[in-house]
Amino acid sequence: MEAISEKAVTRLEDALGKENVYPDNPHRAVRAAVPSPFPVCHWEEHIPDIVVLPKTTEEVVEIMKIANEFKIPVVPRAGATGLADGAVPMRKGILLDIKRMDEILEIDDVNMTATVQPGLGMLELNKTLSRIGLFYPDDPASYPCSIIGGRIGSGGWSLMGSGYGHVPDLVISMEVVLPTGKVIRVGGGGGRKIRKSSVGYRLKDLFIGHSGTLGVTTEATLDLCKKPEAECPAYFGTGSFEESHDLALALERLGLKTMTAVVIFDNEKIEFLRRDDEAYIPQPKEVVSVVLALLYGSEGEVLAARKQVFETAVDKMKATYLGDEIAKGDWASRHDRYHITYHGRNAAGEVSMMSWHCEDAAIVHSELPYVRKKWHEIVKRYKREYDGYFDDWGMFMYTSNPFKAYGDYLTEVDIGVNELEMTPEIWQAFIKMKSEIAAVALEAGGSISTCHGGTRPGDVELACHQELAEGSFDLMKDIKKLLDPNNIMNPGKYLLDEAYQ
Amino acid sequence: MSEVYISKKSFYDTPLGDDKAVVPEMRRDCYAVFACRHKFCRDVCPVYFETRDETTGSYGLHTSILGMAEGHVALSDLQDTITMCLECGACELRCPNSLYTGDFYGQSTTLVDLVRKVRRDLIAQGTPPANWDAVQKYIDQDLEKENGPSDALVKWADDLDLPNAGETMLFVDYFNAGQTTDVPRNAVKILKAAGIRFGILDKPYPTLGELYESDKEKWMVYAAQNIDALAKAGAKTVILVNPHDYIFFVREYPKYFNLPFDVVYITDYLLSLFEAGKITLKNELPINATYHDPCSLNKHVLNWEAPRTLIEAIPGISYKADDHIRQWDYCCGNGLNSFKRLKPDVSYKIGLRRFSMAEEVGAEQLIVACPHCLDQFTEVKAKSGSSLEPVHILELIAKSMGID
Ligand SMILES: Cc1cc2nc3c(=O)[nH]c(=O)nc-3n(C[C@H](O)[C@H](O)[C@H](O)COP(=O)(O)OP(=O)(O)OC[C@H]3O[C@@H](n4cnc5c(N)ncnc54)[C@H](O)[C@@H]3O)c2cc1C
Numbered sequence: 001m002e003a004i005s006e007k008a009v010t011r012l013e014d015a016l017g018k019e020n021v022y023p024d025n026p027h028r029a030v031r032a033a034v035p036s037p038f039p040v041c042h043w044e045e046h047i048p049d050i051v052v053l054p055k056t057t058e059e060v061v062e063i064m065k066i067a068n069e070f071k072i073p074v075v076p077r078a079g080a081t082g083l084a085d086g087a088v089p090m091r092k093g094i095l096l097d098i099k100r101m102d103e104i105l106e107i108d109d110v111n112m113t114a115t116v117q118p119g120l121g122m123l124e125l126n127k128t129l130s131r132i133g134l135f136y137p138d139d140p141a142s143y144p145c146s147i148i149g150g151r152i153g154s155g156g157w158s159l160m161g162s163g164y165g166h167v168p169d170l171v172i173s174m175e176v177v178l179p180t181g182k183v184i185r186v187g188g189g190g191g192r193k194i195r196k197s198s199v200g201y202r203l204k205d206l207f208i209g210h211s212g213t214l215g216v217t218t219e220a221t222l223d224l225c226k227k228p229e230a231e232c233p234a235y236f237g238t239g240s241f242e243e244s245h246d247l248a249l250a251l252e253r254l255g256l257k258t259m260t261a262v263v264i265f266d267n268e269k270i271e272f273l274r275r276d277d278e279a280y281i282p283q284p285k286e287v288v289s290v291v292l293a294l295l296y297g298s299e300g301e302v303l304a305a306r307k308q309v310f311e312t313a314v315d316k317m318k319a320t321y322l323g324d325e326i327a328k329g330d331w332a333s334r335h336d337r338y339h340i341t342y343h344g345r346n347a348a349g350e351v352s353m354m355s356w357h358c359e360d361a362a363i364v365h366s367e368l369p370y371v372r373k374k375w376h377e378i379v380k381r382y383k384r385e386y387d388g389y390f391d392d393w394g395m396f397m398y399t400s401n402p403f404k405a406y407g408d409y410l411t412e413v414d415i416g417v418n419e420l421e422m423t424p425e426i427w428q429a430f431i432k433m434k435s436e437i438a439a440v441a442l443e444a445g446g447s448i449s450t451c452h453g454g455t456r457p458g459d460v461e462l463a464c465h466q467e468l469a470e471g472s473f474d475l476m477k478d479i480k481k482l483l484d485p486n487n488i489m490n491p492g493k494y495l496l497d498e499a500y501q
Numbered sequence: 502m503s504e505v506y507i508s509k510k511s512f513y514d515t516p517l518g519d520d521k522a523v524v525p526e527m528r529r530d531c532y533a534v535f536a537c538r539h540k541f542c543r544d545v546c547p548v549y550f551e552t553r554d555e556t557t558g559s560y561g562l563h564t565s566i567l568g569m570a571e572g573h574v575a576l577s578d579l580q581d582t583i584t585m586c587l588e589c590g591a592c593e594l595r596c597p598n599s600l601y602t603g604d605f606y607g608q609s610t611t612l613v614d615l616v617r618k619v620r621r622d623l624i625a626q627g628t629p630p631a632n633w634d635a636v637q638k639y640i641d642q643d644l645e646k647e648n649g650p651s652d653a654l655v656k657w658a659d660d661l662d663l664p665n666a667g668e669t670m671l672f673v674d675y676f677n678a679g680q681t682t683d684v685p686r687n688a689v690k691i692l693k694a695a696g697i698r699f700g701i702l703d704k705p706y707p708t709l710g711e712l713y714e715s716d717k718e719k720w721m722v723y724a725a726q727n728i729d730a731l732a733k734a735g736a737k738t739v740i741l742v743n744p745h746d747y748i749f750f751v752r753e754y755p756k757y758f759n760l761p762f763d764v765v766y767i768t769d770y771l772l773s774l775f776e777a778g779k780i781t782l783k784n785e786l787p788i789n790a791t792y793h794d795p796c797s798l799n800k801h802v803l804n805w806e807a808p809r810t811l812i813e814a815i816p817g818i819s820y821k822a823d824d825h826i827r828q829w830d831y832c833c834g835n836g837l838n839s840f841k842r843l844k845p846d847v848s849y850k851i852g853l854r855r856f857s858m859a860e861e862v863g864a865e866q867l868i869v870a871c872p873h874c875l876d877q878f879t880e881v882k883a884k885s886g887s888s889l890e891p892v893h894i895l896e897l898i899a900k901s902m903g904i905d
Contacts (some may be wrong), residue, residue, distance in 0.1 A: 025578040027556045029568040035538035043571055053553065080555070081538065099553040119553065123544065145540040339538040340597055342608060353529065355536035420532050 004049035004091050008070040012094070015062035017263055020100070022051040031095045035339075036083045036456065037357045037417040039427045046088050048075065048095035055100045057175060057183060057218040064181040064216075067094055067488045074179075075490050076212040078118065078150025081142040083358055084452035084459070086154055086211040090492025096216065098149045105219065113172060113193050118149025118217045125222075135227040137164035140451075152217050155209020157360075157451035159398065162405035163260030163296055164225060166451075167444045168208045169402050174254045175219035176207050178482035183218075192221045205478070211453045212490040214483055230302035232295040234309055235326045236319035237251040237287030243267045244289040245368055247317045251293050252365070252399070252406035254312060258297035258305040259405040261398055265290040266372060269394025272414075275343050281326050291319065339341060346388035352415030354391055359434070361441035362450040363411040368397055375413045389426055390433070391416030400450050410450040413437065423427040434458025442466055455493045464495045509756050511530030513614060517622045519577050523570035531570070533598055534563035534610055542592035542612070547832040548585050551850045557585035559592035559612040562619070577628040584630045586616045587836030587851075588710075591801035591829045613801075613837070617714040620839070626716050630651045635842040636711050643675055643709045645812030647723070650705040657682040661689050667700035670736040672727070672750075672841075674708050674743045681872035684744060687895035688767055689741045690904045695771075695779040699740070702730050708746045713753070724754055728761075736762040739811060740770050742895075744797040745837055751802060766798065768807040768870055771898065775811060782901040790858040790892075791864035792822040793855065793878075795871035796832050799825050808870045808894055815901045821862045831855055833869070835877035852881035856889055866890045868897065 013021045024029070032038075032046040049072070054060050073093030080087050089095060101119035109112070109132055116125060123144045125136050125466045139160045140146055145157070152174070156167040160216045164170075172195055173188025187204030189197050207214060238244045244264045251262050265273075268290050273280060293309045295302045313319045344354025363371050372395055379392045393414035400410040417430060435458040438448045447467060452462030464473045477499035482488075487500050512526035534542075543549050555561050561582065568574035596610040596812055623629055630636075646654060657678050663671075671692070673685040706723040711812035713720040731739055739762050741747040750764040774780045778835055792812055798804040805825035812820055823831075834851030835841045841848040856878070857869045867889055869875050878891035899905075 022556075024581070025574045026565045026568070026582050027554075029555050029573040030561050030564045033535075033564075040532075040567075043568070047573060061726060079540070081540065083538075097555075099555070102553060121544065142539070144544050232541060339536065341533050341536045342598075353532065353536070356538055370888070420529070420538065 003068060004072055004094070008066060008072060009050060009273070011066045012050065012063065015066065016052055016054055016059050016381055019155070020053045020055070020059075022053075022220060027051045028095070031080070031097065032089065034080045034082050034085060035356070036085050036452075037355060037419050037430065038088075039422045039424070040419055041424060043424055046090070047092065048089045049092045051095045051097055054485040056115050060096070060177045060216050060218050061181045061183060063094065064177055064488075065178060068180060068486050071486055072488065073491050074216075074488050076149065076153060076216050077149035078153065079121065079142070079145050082145045082150060082154050082452065083234060083360070084154070084211070084449065084455045086192070086455055086490075086493070087150070087451055090416045090490075093488075094379045097214070099147065099221050101149070101218065107132070107134070108193065109134060111193050113221050114224055115192070115219065115221045116148060117219060118152065119147060121145070121147050122151075129224065130227065133227055134171070134224045138167055138170055139306045146220075148220060149217050152208055152220060153210065153212050154453055155451060157400055157410055159294075160260050161402055162262075162399040163258070163403070165223070165402050166400075167204060170223045171204065171208060172221045174204065174207060174217050174221070174225055176215045178215045179486070179489045186222055190448065195223065207454065207471060211455050211493050213480065213493050213496060215491060228296040228298075230297060230299045231297075232302050232306050233327045234293045234295070234306065234313070235322040236291045236293070236313045237283060237322050238289050238291065238319045241289045241372065242369065243317070243319070244291045247291045247313060247319055248397075249365060250312050250317055251291070253307065254305075254308055256295070256305045256308065256405075258295045258301050259293065260296045261292070261294040262405050263292040263294070263399070264397040264409075265292075266367075266393055266395040266397070268376060268392055269396060269414075272392075272394040275345070279398060283322060284320075286321070287320065290322070296459035305446055343393070344391050344418065347384070352388040352391070352418060353420060354418050356393070357415045358452075359413050359415070359437050360450045360452050361411050361438070361448055362395075362400060362408050363441065363446040364408055365406070367446065368409060368411060371411055371440055371444050371446070375437055378433060378436045378440070379413060379415055382429065386426055386429060389418045389421070390430070408450075411446070413443075431458040435462060438462045460495055510611060510614065513618045516625060517566070517569065517576045517619065518573045518626050519628075521576075523566065528567060528570040530608070531563040531567040533608060534559055534596070535567050537597055539597055539720060541595040541597065542610075545591040545595045545830040547589065547591070547830060547834070547851045547854075548587060548847060550830070551847050552585065552853065554585070557582050559596060562586070562612065562615060566615075566619075576619075576622060576626065579624060580628055581631045583616065583619050583623060584632065584840075585847070586612070587708065587796070587834075587840045588613045588616055588838055589796035589832045589834050589836065591796070591832075592802055594829055599801055617838075621717060622828075630839075630843060632843050633710075635679065636715070636839045640709060640711050640715065642783065643707055643712070646675055646679070647707050651809050654678055654705060655701060657685055657702060658689065661686070664700040665703040666734040667698060668737045669697060669699040669736055669740065670731055670734055670738070671699050671701050671730065671740045671742065672746065673701055673705060674746045675705070677743050677872050678705070678865065681875055681893075684872045684875070684893055684895060685742050687893070687899045687904075688740075691771065691780070691895065691899055691902065694902055694904055695774045697774070702727075702732060702734060704730070706730070710745060711747070711842075713749070714838055721757055723757060724749075728758055732761050735779045738763045738765060740765055740767055742767045742872075744795045745873060748797045748801045752869055762763065766804065766807075768811060768894065769804070771809055772807040780814060780898070780902060782811075782814050782898065784901045784903050786815050786897060786901055787817045787819075788866050789819045789864055790866040791820065791859045791862050792868045793831065793833060793874055794825055794828040795869065795874055797837060799828055808868075811894065811898060812868060815897060818897075819873070821864065831858070833877045834881070835873045835875040841877065848877070849881065849884065852877055853885060856881055856885065856887050859889055860887070866892050868892055868894050870894045
């Protein structure tokens, strides 16, 4: 604890109570990492100096004031499931864990809003909402474990987003504590619940997806919906990725309001899913790639849409319906498979413990085949060169246009990474692989990240100097410096240090 | 059946310590949980629900030990955080390692064993878990009973006229024998009314979980004595009335010993008698109730059907309970072994939360199948002033059978 003075610790303890301030090793070491590949050999560099768990906005204000006075970095941490290192301390400092801010402040079932503190999970909120037939439709694959504040900090994507909207669409207004300790409210009109207004700048968007660099959300008013009456996840097997790509377009073009997602599983993904697993639902050999059409709505709407989907997929496009077992077993649960370290393989096909890394570029439909081809070439090359360190776990492509299941796709390649045996040299190779992957996304006119953020080494240089090159990054730096004069908020992210040079 | 639930990672036998290296197998095993991106373990942990602190629980502990392997944490740093586990087993069930690949690769997550191991290792190096004195005092009291006159241990059955031998033996632990005597007494009355011939040991030996997680060797000596005494009494079937002991008999004893008898939990045994027509639930009990699964049965050995079937068979009962999977994230707050003494405040909060869930479904009575849940809920009721009444399933069965 060299970096933080005793005086600052005492001030934090006075402000929050000793029981909410943790200087001990386990509390600090456990909060060094998030699930994006973490080179175990670099752990020490990311251990925060102190962990605090505030309960109120006022306490967050106090933390900011102390941090400014003593010039200590503050890193917000919510569920710690972020995949772009957002909550990883780059300069140690105060780790501000928001999980004790977990109150539901109001549920308004007439105007369909919930106002919550940011430390609450979606699962927790929905447990309460389900009692009155309501639902908060933010449904990432990390649904049970990511947390509303982190969803906002990362600008999350929801599997149901092409039907119900993503996090930026679902947050109506927010209370934000700025790095200086000033409390502001963005969005929502005077009463916090207005979804559409044309007064002032769209400042709410500035505080969504900033990866904890501009302040701390301490309260959010969220848009609710009625829990959909019917759900139909229909999985279709095809003989190739190209067939799946065509089928996805045909499904998009049906123009169905109930179509909440179209998802493509490519050939490598299906091969990966066939690796030893107790939960795998076996598929015939002819199934090389898979398309999911996910429908939500009233019974009548879903029934009618289902008929059209089946006519298109089975009668016209000759895909094979994979049966109700998969629909019930819900292949979305296959997300769990990513993280089973035992699914990693070396060239000889032996188990090599690996963790999951996921790239999440946003790509338009027409460019998916190009990106897929290039990405697999890159990953397979690194897999060959660094046997037992990297592995190709296949690709998913999910519609990501809010409220409309067509156009953009969250395009994900999953890569096994042997973090435990990682050396600093191989870590550099990993970063290089990432930047090659990001470059392909930009070549295809895409964005480096749909929902995780472009904050990691390998991405960040391309994000700031290419994707955001036409003035955006310069403006970001100006805004950062304006709001955070002492660079205390999550410093070291998005190359924003450049703003202070 | 019991074989399925026995897990043993031999590298857990190598002690951790401030000046000891973490063995490679342990490092890899902890890494498998650290590298799991889901943290489902956190979101089913009744302790996390109260503390919102991710340092504890399966992810927190495995990560801390991985941190130990990498030199960022020392064993003695865990004195506080290691107290924060109920050993309820929810995280093991929800761990994707156990769910998807665990058995295939022999790598299921075994957090409960790990917590016990870390507590033992902390005690062994002279840096016990925080507040351990309270637990040690309790252990000493229990062991004093073993040293004392043996008739004190069977006093609960003084007027019940039971033999000390038989093919069927009812094993009654010190907790039931001393604190919740109605539980074994009702069991005896029900079994007798069903025409079962059975005996009890004239001297049972300690089974205390608190001892298991502090002095395993001593606990094993008593385990051997229990097994020996039951075998000598002629036991072919041993019925347990404490699910904490039941899971020791089916999950822990077989790790170290061969058991020359079958082991069955009282509710399973009664269900088989009910199905064979030997028990008739005739009296109406017009109560409005819900049921609480003991973690030991529901999470450790996936045993949840018998109590529900029996309760539903009671005439006149109005009964509504969450299914067993939902109850994976519940606990009465007592925990399996030391938790309540280590963390009485958190224990009480967990109990209160369970009470409020029972109240929410409109229940007036909260049925339990475990003496520790009964004890804990009785205390929560007294402290909180709730009108919810905890009641043991055996009491209801006895009443419905017309037994006083
Ligand atoms: C298995 C798995 C599946 C996933 N699937 C998806 C998916 O489908 N869609 C998706 O979008 N993401 C997905 N992710 C990534 C991750 O879940 C999201 O990025 C999520 O939004 C992060 O939330 P969190 O609570 O874990 O936040 P954290 O990781 O703790 O934090 C994320 C960022 O927000 C900042 N932050 C946290 N709290 C606040 C606050 N109160 N105010 C300001 N900033 C804050 C942090 O500093 C950090 O930069 C997945 C991750 C995993 C492990």
